[in-house]
Amino acid sequence: MIPIRSVPEVLQRARDLSAPAVLAALERLSPEVRPLVEYHFGLADENGRRIEGASNGKGVRPALAVLSAEAAGSEAAVGVSAAVAIDLVHNFSLIHDDVIDCDHERRHRPTVWSLWGIGRAIIAGDALLALSQQVLLDSAADGLASGAHAGSAARCLAEATSAMIAGQALDMAFESIPGVDVDRCLSMEAGKTGALLGCASSLGAILGGAPDETILALRDFGVQLGLAFQAVDDLLGIWGDSDRTGKPTGNDIRQHKKTLPIAAALAAGDPHSDELARLLATDRLAEEEIARVMVLVERCGGREIAGDEARGRLAAALDALGRAALEERARDELADVARFVVAREY
């Protein structure tokens, strides 16, 4: 019998497979860009000194990419370039988002732009985005995928990247308007998070030449998981413990983000919704006002609605996994990773 792997073991295995490939990819960056990126990935400090045993996030996206190859019947190795490409796109977006949001800290360390300036942070993000396509398209030259399958994978990645950027643009636009309806908020989140997770969850299968219905089921799994993931992130962005999130409690409120709990609370038609709207119209919120917003969002049901959304999307994700003929072990591990992501404390 095959021993069952726990989620931490599943994530660790994907990290062990993809980490050397990430390192090799970053070595292709120019000497002017590489130190910034290695710092951002937690591989080096700001003076370029190596940090041993570094970890750059939980590694959910790379794990999805590796498992998607296996779920479609390919070797894990086929999913490795997909895992690297997704990781590069994700980190491109983090480096640029930190500039855009003027965030000074990420994972309890100064952000790239706050150390090296806006111009160099822009270039570092750009370099990661271009590199992501190179890594994926090189898999054809490396004999891990056919030229046509590598091209299809690159197309999926480019589409997901575009959708993510569109979601990010909408997220920014929300900051300067008083309220947004829940549907628009969910559509922003589908772009911002759903698209890249949908891509991650199918990219290995695309490289492996899986049939369309397998690819579509895996992509739907990832999109639904992305929405669940984002709903949890939204909850953490308001009520999360700064020790765990690496950002101060109430951070999304401070930045006037219109995330799902806020959008739902504003739309609730509760007497507290009006007080909430008035508070959110304030340019710079004092700390006690942020605390009051947290209470009001909860009273208007925003916290509950986001929790329901997370659970509902998780169920839809698990349902999608049942719609295609997948390798059993990888399918079960995908399901476990999904449950793990949504079970983060909030």
Place this chain on the structure above:
Amino acid sequence: MIPIRSVPEVLQRARDLSAPAVLAALERLSPEVRPLVEYHFGLADENGRRIEGASNGKGVRPALAVLSAEAAGSEAAVGVSAAVAIDLVHNFSLIHDDVIDCDHERRHRPTVWSLWGIGRAIIAGDALLALSQQVLLDSAADGLASGAHAGSAARCLAEATSAMIAGQALDMAFESIPGVDVDRCLSMEAGKTGALLGCASSLGAILGGAPDETILALRDFGVQLGLAFQAVDDLLGIWGDSDRTGKPTGNDIRQHKKTLPIAAALAAGDPHSDELARLLATDRLAEEEIARVMVLVERCGGREIAGDEARGRLAAALDALGRAALEERARDELADVARFVVAREY
């Protein structure tokens, strides 16, 4: 006999072929991003009102892409998605460069970031970069190229984009060091300009499935042309008439750019080189100091060396065209476009 087309006619024909495809590509951008990009392309004013008969630069890059398809024996239509993709990458880099260089004007109009802010300009550039890959990879779905050829083209584009970004990073690094040697300067320019022109000049041939030696000859043509082009740009960046360049005379000196004329003048070992080095070490140069730098660079031979470089690279570009079996008419038009680019007044 086929009537001979003049260079303006060659450029206009490529514009006529690619402009509708550029418009169609920009329509895929999200509503939060599209107005900024259409403004940047000169298609709309800052309030979103259409500008008729707009022209976004001379259109050399799209013309090279279309001609590269024809030179390799394909229909011009095969080169159109290549032309659009190259145009999108070029404009992605301009939008980000303007943020990085804090440039307030481009083509006599306010830059995107100066109108909409840094965050939205970053997003607009990102969106163009992602879209460039989509456009190219969609050409397989549109039946204009095989999946494998579209994948090869996307790989060429990603590599050229990475090289361009590395060149830009090096260019930025040069601003904060006192001098650079001529070889390092040329290697920066090969990245910053050569890579994308090399890609433009071969991308249509790659989509059309041309043999490797044809692709390599066309790429070499483009890389050499790019270096010639950049040498002329460097001359214009110092001595160019602001009416023609859209930037103030002496702009590159003001920004402490270490372009070829400067690098060559500093390396000349002329008594004036030391005075030049002292002046360039000044943080903010006064207008009379900029004028003095212009005189010194010329006296140290920097102007002549850059002119020689432009002519030498043009000869190498034309030579490359002779190394592969190309369709005669497209080959002659590529040569004419190359001569035209280098003959810009400086």
